[in-house]
Amino acid sequence: xxxxxxxxxxxxxxxxxxxxxxxxxxxxxxxxxxxxxxxxxxxxxxxxxxxxxxxxxxxxxxxxxxxxxxxxxxxxxxxxxxxxxxxxxxxxxxxxxxxxxxxxxxxxxxxxxxxxxxxxxxxxxxxxxxxxxxxxxxxxxxxxxxxxxxxxxxxxxxxxxxxxxxxxxxxxxxxxxxxxxxxxxxxxxxxxxxxxxxxxxxxxxxxxxxxxxxxxxxxxxxxxxxxxxxxxxxxxxxxxxxxxxxxxxxxxxxxxxxxxxxxxxxxxxxxxxxxxxxxxxxxxxxxxxxxxxxxxxxxxxxxxxxxxxxxxxxxxxxxxxxxxxxxxxxxxxxxxxxxxxxxxxxxxxxxxxxxxxxxxxxxxxxxxxxxxx
Numbered sequence: 001x002x003x004x005x006x007x008x009x010x011x012x013x014x015x016x017x018x019x020x021x022x023x024x025x026x027x028x029x030x031x032x033x034x035x036x037x038x039x040x041x042x043x044x045x046x047x048x049x050x051x052x053x054x055x056x057x058x059x060x061x062x063x064x065x066x067x068x069x070x071x072x073x074x075x076x077x078x079x080x081x082x083x084x085x086x087x088x089x090x091x092x093x094x095x096x097x098x099x100x101x102x103x104x105x106x107x108x109x110x111x112x113x114x115x116x117x118x119x120x121x122x123x124x125x126x127x128x129x130x131x132x133x134x135x136x137x138x139x140x141x142x143x144x145x146x147x148x149x150x151x152x153x154x155x156x157x158x159x160x161x162x163x164x165x166x167x168x169x170x171x172x173x174x175x176x177x178x179x180x181x182x183x184x185x186x187x188x189x190x191x192x193x194x195x196x197x198x199x200x201x202x203x204x205x206x207x208x209x210x211x212x213x214x215x216x217x218x219x220x221x222x223x224x225x226x227x228x229x230x231x232x233x234x235x236x237x238x239x240x241x242x243x244x245x246x247x248x249x250x251x252x253x254x255x256x257x258x259x260x261x262x263x264x265x266x267x268x269x270x271x272x273x274x275x276x277x278x279x280x281x282x283x284x285x286x287x288x289x290x291x292x293x294x295x296x297x298x299x300x301x302x303x304x305x306x307x308x309x310x311x312x313x314x315x316x317x318x319x320x321x322x323x324x325x326x327x328x329x330x331x332x333x334x335x336x337x338x339x340x341x342x343x344x345x346x347x348x349x350x351x352x353x354x355x356x357x358x359x360x361x362x363x364x365x366x367x368x369x370x371x372x373x
Contacts, residue, residue, distance in 0.1 A: 290346030
């Protein structure tokens with residue numbers, strides 16, 4: 001990272017993400033504080049204060065989209081009035097109208113941070129039906145269009161996400177891991193599969209469990225360690241697997257705990273349904289496994305294979321075929337030497353540039369330019 005001479009007030013705002021969100025808190029907030037900006041993060045938290053060096057202004061956590069739209073946005077506006085930022089950096093699409101209104105009234109530069117393809121994301125929502133899904137897609141297009149014509153800059157998590165924006169300047173800031181955070185010494189537990197992230201059927205929760213169960217036919221000690229939120233309608237699936245004795249659920253863990261959990265794995269899993277928002281995504285977990293010197297088994301999406309196959313850091317599997325995936329996973333678990341070699345190859349790739357140290361300068365440089373302008 002380079003030092004910045006611009007010490008203007010910058011506020012990042014989210015009414016949706018939890019206080020220790022990996023991209024919002026652990027990556028981007030840390031990068032902006034690190035170059036000396038007068039920075040505040042307004043986000044769901046228990047209280048105001050400095051959290052791991054990051055000044056946090058607490059929002060009350062509101063459950064349900066309607067309450068967030070009414071209560072949390074009103075509270076957010078109040079905090080903005082107190083903070084008076086020169087640059088407002090929002091992380092939620094639903095904040096786009098508020099941010100544009102604030103920017104126009106207060107001559108404040110606005111950055112929209114697009115974590116995902118909002119329009120494609122509509123197709124991943126299981127609660128949307130035949131009537132509501134087209135309406136949600138229309139609303140998503142409206143918000144993306146509003147941001148595209150109204151904000152001063154877009155920060156996109158991937159080039160594909162950035163392609164939705166044609167008028168606002170786009171800066172790509174990929175979700176690579178901070179290399180400095182992944183310094184835990186690898187200590188793979190024989191047979192251990194690991195997954196850190198939200199637990200849902202879109203993320204192939206039942207498939208991971210079924211693959212682990214079947215892998216035990218070849219590697220009796222195979223077991224799965226899960227860490228993350230259990231999304232609606234999935235708690236029974238997790239509870240039944242834990243009761244069988246070969247799955248452990250650690251609950252939601254903080255970013256600082258992730259490297260140690262990953263370092264205990266012999267193999268990391270990333271299985272997703274082939275939904276439009278997933279097949280061209282940048283799978284953060286694969287980079288985290290690579291940084292942790294843990295080989296991966298991942299869904300065989302063409303974009304993922306093109307992106308990662310050359311590193312020799314993992315395998316790609318058919319995540320519609322439990323038997324074939326279990327065979328591939330079992331073969332890796334039975335070959336610690338191959339796992340070790342793949343893990344080392346992944347770490348070399350991360351050290352060569354697939355790290356957030358290489359991305360932070362793009363974000364901090366953008367903010368400095370907006371402050372100067």
